[in-house]
Amino acid sequence: MDKIYIYGAGSxxxxVAQIISDINAKNRQWEIAGFIDDDEAKLGQSYAGFKILGGSKELAKGSSVIIGFSKPIQKKKVAEKLNSLRINSPTLIHPSAWLGERVKLGKGTVIYPGVCIDCDVVIGEHATINKNATFGHDSYYGNYITLSPGVNLGGFLEVGEGVEFGIGACTIQKLKIGNWTKIGAGAVVTKDLPANCTAVGIPAKPIKFHIE
Structure with missing residues (x-):
């Protein structure tokens, strides 16, 4: 088995450790070497049954690391650090997920249980796709996106970098959502959304703008 580190000793x-365990139950592939965390107060402690080894300086060139954060901006910062250290980030797909033909997943993306992705979908790097999320066909998603549990997305979407969908959010088909936009829990997106906004409600409308 190949060793893998999880960056972020949190929930x-x-x-992510559970997903790796479920993957190994089907096909023994990964040995969790421990957690990497930049909080020095956690050094040497155990979390979820694995040791917290220290910060990124503990990683050797060529190590395999998966990011254990869900906030897009956190993932981007860690990914940039890992890239500078020439660290590998595999893609993890839970055995219960269903992927259609010609689906492309970027490095470091994590697919949780029950996810369904239709054919001809492209998802960028370090995406977090939580439980029972669904993707319509012929869509593109940028790097660092996060889908909370139960998100349902229509087909023919173009979703930018760092977009975050709250629990149970959904969209109709043929929409564009700008970079770093946040969509609230239970929101229904029926029109294009600009970049750097927070959108909530039915139908979803921007209520504020921010800079990541």
């Missing part, structure tokens, strides 16, 4: 990191 999302714990879920």
């Amino acid at each position: 999302v990191g714990k879920l």
Whole structure:
């Protein structure tokens, strides 16, 4: 088995460890070497049954690391650090997920249980796709996106970098959503959304703008 480190000793990191365990139950592929965390106070502690080894300086060139954060901006910062260290980031797909033909997933993307992705979907790097999310066909998603549980997305979407969907959010088909936009829990997106906004409600409308 290949060794893999989880970057982030928190709740999302714990879920990533569970996904790795479920993958290994089907096909023994990964040995979790431990958690990487930049919080020095956690050094040497155990979390979710694995040791917290220290910060990124503990990683050797060529190591395999998966990011255990869900916030897009956190993932981007860690990914840039890993890239500078020439660290590998595999893609993890839970055994219960269903992927259609010609689906392309970027490095470091994590697919949780029950996810369904229709054919001809492209998802960028370090995406977090939580439980029971669904993707319509012929769509493109940028790097660092995060889907909370139960998100349902229509086909023919163009979704930018760092977009975050809250629990149970959904969209109709043929929409564009700009970079770093946040969509609230339960929102229904029926029109294009600009970049750097927070959109909530039915139908979803921007309520504020921000700079990431």
